[in-house]
Amino acid sequence: MNQLLVIGQYLRPYFPHLAAVISAVMFGLGVGYIKVSTLPPEIDVNDNWTLPQWGPYQPSLPSRELAALELWGEDDRAREIAETPEPRDASAWEFIGITQDGETRLAIIELGQDRKLQRLNSGDRLPNGVEILSVGANELTLSDEGTQVTIKLFDTEEN
DSSP, X not given: OHHHHHHHHHHGGGHHHHHHHHHHHHHHHHHHHHHHHSOXXXXXXXXXXXXXXXXXXXXXXXXXXXXXXXXXXXOHHHHHHHSOOOOOOTTOXXXXXXXXXXXXXXXXXEETTTTEEEEEOTTOBOTTSOXXXXXXXXXXXEEETTEEEEEESSOOOOO
16 A cells, blocks of 8 residues: 555656556547447438439620631631521432552442432442542542533542
């Protein structure tokens, strides 16, 4: 008992610190016990949110005014794009490319308003009755009422 009094006298200056440590340990043990003894909350695994709905882009008034300005003079390309194209005739066709099947070259044409693609060989007839004489690497040669007409996909002249 005498030794306990000696230890008590020795630890007297540290009593507030020891009391704080003991209180913190007790508080931690109490919170841990409460956490362990209670069930976790139910988790809702269903997605309860929706994607945001996007509205169409509407430029502000200054943007529309700027877009309408011709800053560098009149641009013919903008006018061509703005003009609405006339509806295509059902018998109208357009030469758009060439493909090769083995050694045979085939012309690819686009037909009518529905813009369907068709492959034609030399000797075949176009929708307007013109006969295809030959299909070259970059051109299509036709016989239009006895006259030979050549349509090129692109110019190959080098300057």
